[in-house]
Amino acid sequence: MAIRAFHPILYVADPYAERDFFALFGFETVYEGNEFPGFLAIECGTVLFGLSRNRDLAAAGTHDGVRWQLLVDDVEDIATVCSQAGHECEVVVEEGGTTHRARIAKVTSPNGVPVWFEGPNEIS
Numbered sequence: 001m002a003i004r005a006f007h008p009i010l011y012v013a014d015p016y017a018e019r020d021f022f023a024l025f026g027f028e029t030v031y032e033g034n035e036f037p038g039f040l041a042i043e044c045g046t047v048l049f050g051l052s053r054n055r056d057l058a059a060a061g062t063h064d065g066v067r068w069q070l071l072v073d074d075v076e077d078i079a080t081v082c083s084q085a086g087h088e089c090e091v092v093v094e095e096g097g098t099t100h101r102a103r104i105a106k107v108t109s110p111n112g113v114p115v116w117f118e119g120p121n122e123i124s
Contacts, residue, residue, distance in 0.1 A: 007041075008049045010068075012111035015040050015051035021109045024081050025070075025117070068115045075119040078105040099123060 012018045019040050031041035038053030072078060082089035090106045105117040
């Protein structure tokens with residue numbers, strides 16, 4: 001058996017607001033059709049996931065236990081995009097012993113999903 005890809009689906013109250021948020025960071029809509037109303041698929045490079053309207057699952061606590069973390073080349077680019085679009089962005093440094101140090105831009109999407117954009121390891 002071989003697993004070829006991982007395509008999670010993010011349940012949100014407003015998939016279109018979420019799509020517009022992720023478009024700020026280079027994502028494009030690759031699927032939107034009448035056969036699945038309220039469902040979109042977005043993609044940027046090798047990252048592909050779905051956005052699905054589900055008002056029941058988008059309640060408080062839905063995203064607890066999951067961290068949406070995307071690897072990026074430049075955290076400052078993310079912070080600039082957030083600033084220009086009016087999204088709050090906190091840049092922090094994550095350290096792991098003597099082998100890992102990376103800047104992370106923490107942003108909350110329009111549907112309340114915490115999204116972390118992690119820059120390159122500055123130690124390697």
